[in-house]
Amino acid sequence: MNRPNRASLLSPEWRLILACSRSRLRDSDRRQIGTLLSGPLDWARLTAAASQHSVEPLLLHHLTGEFAGTLPPNALAHLQEIARLKRRRSLLLARQLVELVKAFESAELLTVPYKGPTLASLAYGNLALRSSEDLDFAMRHQDLPRAFDVLVAAGYRAGLDRAVARDAHFLDRGNPGQYCFFSPTEFMVELHTERTLRYFPVPLDWKVLGRRLRTVFVGGCQVRTFSVEDTLVLLAVHGTKHFWDRLGWICDIAELVQIEYSLDWDLSESLASGLGCRRMWLLALALARDVLGTPLPTPILGRISDERSVAALIGDVRGRLSSPTVVARSASERLRFRLRSHQSLLQGMRQCLRTATWATEDDLRAYALPEWATPLYAVLRPWRLLRAHGLGWRTKGVPR
Numbered sequence: 295m296n297r298p299n300r301a302s303l304l305s306p307e308w309r310l311i312l313a314c315s316r317s318r319l320r321d322s323d324r325r326q327i328g329t330l331l332s333g334p335l336d337w338a339r340l341t342a343a344a345s346q347h348s349v350e351p352l353l354l355h356h357l358t359g360e361f362a363g364t365l366p367p368n369a370l371a372h373l374q375e376i377a378r379l380k381r382r383r384s385l386l387l388a389r390q391l392v393e394l395v396k397a398f399e400s401a402e403l404l405t406v407p408y409k410g411p412t413l414a415s416l417a418y419g420n421l422a423l424r425s426s427e428d429l430d431f432a433m434r435h436q437d438l439p440r441a442f443d444v445l446v447a448a449g450y451r452a453g454l455d456r457a458v459a460r461d462a463h464f465l466d467r468g469n470p471g472q473y474c475f476f477s478p479t480e481f482m483v484e485l486h487t488e489r490t491l492r493y494f495p496v497p498l499d500w501k502v503l504g505r506r507l508r509t510v511f512v513g514g515c516q517v518r519t520f521s522v523e524d525t526l527v528l529l530a531v532h533g534t535k536h537f538w539d540r541l542g543w544i545c546d547i548a549e550l551v552q553i554e555y556s557l558d559w560d561l562s563e564s565l566a567s568g569l570g571c572r573r574m575w576l577l578a579l580a581l582a583r584d585v586l587g588t589p590l591p592t593p594i595l596g597r598i599s600d601e602r603s604v605a606a607l608i609g610d611v612r613g614r615l616s617s618p619t620v621v622a623r624s625a626s627e628r629l630r631f632r633l634r635s636h637q638s639l640l641q642g643m644r645q646c647l648r649t650a651t652w653a654t655e656d657d658l659r660a661y662a663l664p665e666w667a668t669p670l671y672a673v674l675r676p677w678r679l680l681r682a683h684g685l686g687w688r689t690k691g692v693p694r
Contacts, residue, residue, distance in 0.1 A: 304616050306330050307340040314353045315545050315586060317418050319360070327356065331364045341376065347615075348425040348542030351380055355423055384421045387411055388513040390481055391429050394448065395517055398431075401444050404500075405431045405485075406507065408528060412519045415510045417549040425542060428482035430472075432520075434500050435487035438465065438473070450475040450483060453655050459665040464658065474655060492649055493535045495570030495641055523562035526550055530578035531571050534635050537623060538581060538611045548582040551590070559591060573601060573637050580604050581611060603634045625683040650676050 304312075313319075313326040344350040354377040362370055388411040398405040407429065414424035433441055439456075442465075446452060453474035454461040465473075472484040488498045506521035520528065529550065533543040551557060566575035580598045582588035590598075598604055610631065614621065623631070629646060636642030653671035661674050 305339075305618065306333060307336055307343060308616050310335065310340065311344050311347070311349060311353060311541070312586070314356045315349045315541055316352065317355075317420070317423050317549055319356060320587075324360075327361060328364070331361060337369045337372070341373070346620075347540045349545055350376070351384075351423050351425050352545065354380065380425070381422045384411065384414070384424075384426060385513070386479070387426050387429065387481060388421055390477065390479075392513050392515045392517070394429065394431070394445075394483065395515075397444050397448055398441065401440060403433065403437050403441055403444065404504065405433045405437075405441060406503075406519060407431050407512075407517060408519050408525060409532075411512050412510060412517055413525070413529075413546060413550075415512050415517075416519060416522070416525065417546060417553060419553070421512070424546070428484060430484045430486060432486045432491075432498075435489045438485065438487060441485055442473075445475045445483060445485075450477050454658070460663065460668060461658070463665055463668055464653070472655070491531075492652060493531050493645070495636070495645055496568065498569070522550060522553070522555055522557050523565060526557075526562050526578070527566045527569060527571065527575060530566065530575045531569075533578055533581075534571075534574040537614075537628070537631055538577075539614065541585070541615060544578075544581045544585050547578045548586045548588040551579070551582065551588060559594060563597075570637060570641060573603065574635050576601050577604050577607050577635060580608055584608050585612065585615070607631065607634055623683065625680050628683060650679065 310327065310330045313323045313330070316323070319327075340353075341350065344353045354373055357365060358370065358373050358377050365373070391407055391411050395405070395407060409430045410426040410428065411421055411424075414421045414426060418424050431441075442452065442456065453476070454465060456462050456465060472486050472490055475483040475485070477483070488500060491498060503520065503524060506524055507518045508521050509516050509518055511517070519525070526547070529543070529546055533547070536543070538544060563572065563575065566572045576594075576598050579588075579590055579594060583590050583595075583598075632646050632649075633639060633642035636645060651672040653668075653675050657671055657675045657678060660678055661671070663670055663674075
């Protein structure tokens with residue numbers, strides 16, 4: 295008996311999203327899109343899933359552009375309105391980014407924007423093709439107090455208050471996670487340092503990173519960001535940190551490795567190995583190839599094949615991405631994924647222990663302990679994680 299292939303088991307809405315999830319369509323994508331648009335589609339389900347996976351701009355770009363003439367009038371009008379609002383937000387966020395870059399430069403602070411509008415410009419070549427919800431800056435931890443002052447002076451509200459002894463302690467120690475600031479218009483800015491990027495087994499070296507910065511144009515202004523090779527490593531770790539639960543993060547990898555630029559594959563792999571995250575780097579590339587059909591060099595394909603754990607992780611991610619329901623990962627499932635994504639079991643256990651016991655801003659908000667009791671966060675954090683994610687005895691599904 296013939297078994298149905300994997301693609302035939304996917305909903306038409308998800309197949310349409312996959313076909314549209316790239317800045318440049320292939321002929322096979324156009325044929326697939328045309329076929330799917332000629333059949334029945336649940337437009338509410340389609341847009342909801344695209345939004346959830348942060349690929350709505352790509353879907354809107356193709357459907358309201360090249361395929362606008364084949365859409366039902368009501369669906370087209372609705373998508374055009376969503377696209378208009380998305381473009382407006384992208385432009386506002388880009389303007390906010392440029393203003394902050396200038397403010398940090400005036401204070402003589404080395405801050406490097408990445409992800410957000412900067413990544414949209416670097417990888418997609420168009421701000422409107424990538425969904426950006428906030429602004430991310432990386433910097434040296436020693437510069438954090440001055441960056442804090444710049445943002446507060448610019449009207450941002452800090453998630454942590456330096457006037458509170460407990461918060462000041464965490465700012466000085468290096469709160470693992472990020473430092474959040476909120477603008478009057480509800481944009482969020484996240485500051486990251488070598489101490490807060492806790493999912494890297496080896497801390498980032500700012501002197502080395504600073505030598506490879508490159509310039510991109512955001513909103514008509516020049517902005518310095520990480521090299522393509524460094525960005526690839528940063529995105530690989532970020533996606534793995536979040537279990538690759540959004541298709542948009544895989545799109546970022548696919549777009550980045552296909553830009554008109556000579557990516558130094560050996561350098562990027564060497565950087566990933568030096569930071570202890572080579573398997574995460576290979577997983578990111580493998581997902582781009584397996585989910586979106588991204589072409590990769592033959593040597594890279596061979597290295598992916600040699601990593602047996604990567605195949606299991608890909609199956610896990612693919613199953614969840616295309617599931618008609620959103621199934622939350624239990625604490626045990628999260629732990630298993632993290633252990634598999636590391637180079638060795640020992641490294642994985644060490645990293646999981648570290649991330650499970652070092653308090654983040656969420657822990658500070660959940661448990662307002664006085665400064666003298668801050669060591670208790672090492673116990674309260676795993677307890678909070680268990681309460682939030684469960685042990686996995688019950689499966690919690692939410693319709694997508």
